Structures are given as C-alpha cells and as structure tokens.
Amino acid sequence: MGMTVETALSRLMAQGPRLEPGHVWLAGAGPGDVGHLTLHAVSALAQADVVLTDALVGPDILSLLKPDAELIYAGKRCGRPSAEQAGISAQLVAQAQRGRRVLRLKGGDPFVFGRGGEEVLALVEAGIPFRVIPGLTAGVAGLAAAFIPATMRGINQAIIFATGHGAESQHATLNWEVMASLGQPIVLYMGAKRIGTIARRLMAGGMGADMPAALIIGATTPDMAVTVTDLDHIAETVGDADEEAPMLIVIGRIVAMRAKIMDLVAAVEPELCR
Incomplete structure (x- = not known):
C-alpha cells in the first residue's frame, strides 16, 4: 500500500x-x-x-x-x-x-x-x-492557465519578458522597435499604463497591427479573465479593464493557439473552458 x-x-x-x-x-x-x-x-x-x-x-x-x-x-x-x-x-x-x-x-x-x-x-x-x-512567475504560469503556450514549435524559438514600467520615460532603455524586429512573443509585466506607447513603438518597428495579443487578468485565480485582441486594439482593451486588477499582456502569434486549444478542450473537458 x-x-x-x-x-x-x-x-x-x-x-x-x-x-x-x-x-x-x-x-x-x-x-x-x-x-x-x-x-x-x-x-x-x-x-x-x-x-x-x-x-x-x-x-x-x-x-x-x-x-x-x-x-x-x-x-x-x-x-x-x-x-x-x-x-x-x-x-x-x-x-x-x-x-x-x-x-x-x-x-x-x-x-x-x-x-x-x-x-x-x-x-x-x-x-x-x-x-x-x-x-x-505569471509570465509562464499565467499563459499556461490561459491556454497560451509560452513556446510552440513552428511559431517561436524564444520568448521575451519585459516590464512596461518607464516605457514613456526619456531615460527608458528598452528598444521596442528592435524587439519588434525579433519576431518573438513579448510578455509584458506592469505594462497597462504604457501599453499605448509600447504598441505604437512595436508597430513602428515593423510588427503588424493585426498581431494577436491577449490581456490576462487575475491569472490562475477563480476570477481569471482572458481577452484576445490584436496589437492595434490592445490599448483599448486594457483601458476597459479594471486597473486595480493584476494584469499580464501577451503579444505574439502564440496567442492564436488559445482558440485552437480551447476548441479541443471544450470537446472533452468543457468545465476547463469556463
């Protein structure tokens, strides 16, 4: 026994x-x-x-x-x-x-x-x-809970964790235009207040306005909410959310996997999709 x-x-x-x-x-x-x-x-x-x-x-x-x-x-x-x-x-x-x-x-x-x-x-x-x-860390566990794989064969070979804090400061050191050119997904911590600036700079660096993006609120908790949008509309999506809630922003083609995984999960474990 x-x-x-x-x-x-x-x-x-x-x-x-x-x-x-x-x-x-x-x-x-x-x-x-x-x-x-x-x-x-x-x-x-x-x-x-x-x-x-x-x-x-x-x-x-x-x-x-x-x-x-x-x-x-x-x-x-x-x-x-x-x-x-x-x-x-x-x-x-x-x-x-x-x-x-x-x-x-x-x-x-x-x-x-x-x-x-x-x-x-x-x-x-x-x-x-x-x-x-x-x-x-939420940048890994939060994505998994939202059915967004941090890495996916054929989609990405790396993932970028970045903080949005200070993105509008003249002393900011992150080059968002260069990050856009890497073609790898970006997970943003503390990015809610500067997401408009960040999105504009990513698009200026060549990232498409239609790049999938997601806002994850309350990752892994019973109140978790996930909203999928695109880079052009992510600032609007974040602006409509409760600014007091813990947020994680994901930008990249891995976000598109959420819908595919949820469709499969719904067929066998519908409770997991609620």
Missing part, C-alpha cells in the same frame, strides 16, 4: 530546510492560486515569525501563516502610495537582527521583476543569512 498524500507531504516538509532565527527567506508565492505554491514556500509560511508580503499575495496564501506570525504589508503598486524599496530592505535587516525568522513573500518569483536582487544585496551587506525560494 502506498502512503497517503498527507503522509507524503508531511515527510517532504520534515525533510526540508529550516528557517532559523536571524535568517531571511525570500519566497515566491506564485501567480495567485494557492495550489501553485512550492513545498518550500509552504514550509516558510509555517515557520516564519514575521512576514513582509506584497500586495498581490492573496488571503488563501496568507492563511497558511502560523497563528502568532506578524504580518507586515510591504507591497509596491504603481501609481499608489506604497513602501519605498530602501525601507523594505532595511526592515528585513532589522527584523533579522532581532533574531526573528523572517519571510519576504512576493507574488510570482522573487527575481522576476520583484526587486529580490536588491533585497538580497542589502542582506549580504548586513551579513544576514538568507535563502531564495523560487516561485512560478
């Missing part, structure tokens, strides 16, 4: 690393669904004395904290009052120096547009022991 799921999970958790006093773990909470947490992330939630969490980490995930854990909100949301990065890093150091088990919990993966690298540097400079717990 094989062991139960509960027994297997308990054994795996017991064999995992321990979050020691005075140490900091930076853990990715995944794209939203609690089921996408890694075992190491679940273990960290169960061990931490204090947790500094991002704004996009949902209540289902935070409910896994031990009852006496202190929860500190340290989210950064574009266009809204939020914690300064230097302050967050200083808080991590201060909490660890108090001898607490510290967890920095971030949506997605800590090192994918999450400023985890900056926080690790601050910990190293202060001599604080740390561990990084990878998480599923």
Whole structure:
C-alpha cells in the first residue's frame, strides 16, 4: 500500500530546510492560486515569525501563516502610495537582527521583476543569512492557465519578458522597435499604463497591427479573465479593464493557439473552458 498524500507531504516538509532565527527567506508565492505554491514556500509560511508580503499575495496564501506570525504589508503598486524599496530592505535587516525568522513573500518569483536582487544585496551587506525560494512567475504560469503556450514549435524559438514600467520615460532603455524586429512573443509585466506607447513603438518597428495579443487578468485565480485582441486594439482593451486588477499582456502569434486549444478542450473537458 502506498502512503497517503498527507503522509507524503508531511515527510517532504520534515525533510526540508529550516528557517532559523536571524535568517531571511525570500519566497515566491506564485501567480495567485494557492495550489501553485512550492513545498518550500509552504514550509516558510509555517515557520516564519514575521512576514513582509506584497500586495498581490492573496488571503488563501496568507492563511497558511502560523497563528502568532506578524504580518507586515510591504507591497509596491504603481501609481499608489506604497513602501519605498530602501525601507523594505532595511526592515528585513532589522527584523533579522532581532533574531526573528523572517519571510519576504512576493507574488510570482522573487527575481522576476520583484526587486529580490536588491533585497538580497542589502542582506549580504548586513551579513544576514538568507535563502531564495523560487516561485512560478505569471509570465509562464499565467499563459499556461490561459491556454497560451509560452513556446510552440513552428511559431517561436524564444520568448521575451519585459516590464512596461518607464516605457514613456526619456531615460527608458528598452528598444521596442528592435524587439519588434525579433519576431518573438513579448510578455509584458506592469505594462497597462504604457501599453499605448509600447504598441505604437512595436508597430513602428515593423510588427503588424493585426498581431494577436491577449490581456490576462487575475491569472490562475477563480476570477481569471482572458481577452484576445490584436496589437492595434490592445490599448483599448486594457483601458476597459479594471486597473486595480493584476494584469499580464501577451503579444505574439502564440496567442492564436488559445482558440485552437480551447476548441479541443471544450470537446472533452468543457468545465476547463469556463
């Protein structure tokens, strides 16, 4: 007889690393669904004395904290009052120096547009022991949940992850015209406010106005919504969406695969298409 799921999970958790006093773990909470947490992330939630969490980490995930854990909100949301990065890093150091088990919990993966690298540097400079717990980034998991393959033989040989933040700044360094010329799909994080500028620059670089594009809101959550459009209309689509919701924008021919996959899925598993 094989062991139960509960027994297997308990054994795996017991064999995992321990979050020691005075140490900091930076853990990715995944794209939203609690089921996408890694075992190491679940273990960290169960061990931490204090947790500094991002704004996009949902209540289902935070409910896994031990009852006496202190929860500190340290989210950064574009266009809204939020914690300064230097302050967050200083808080991590201060909490660890108090001898607490510290967890920095971030949506997605800590090192994918999450400023985890900056926080690790601050910990190293202060001599604080740390561990990084990878998480599923929305640029991969969100696409899969929306039935958009990140890579598809015959369509793309690469995929570009980019941030739309600062696209209109005179100091912006991303050359969108060059990216358009590569012919590879682009996944945009934090691109809602600048998508009009980005779309115009991609078209100026030769990307067709009819290039398929998709807006994914609340990836992997029960409220997930996917709208398929094209590059010429993506700014309009984004403008009609709730700007408070977590958004992911995908531009490229891989988006066209969604309709084909959904047609096949609907024939055998119609519940998955709802």
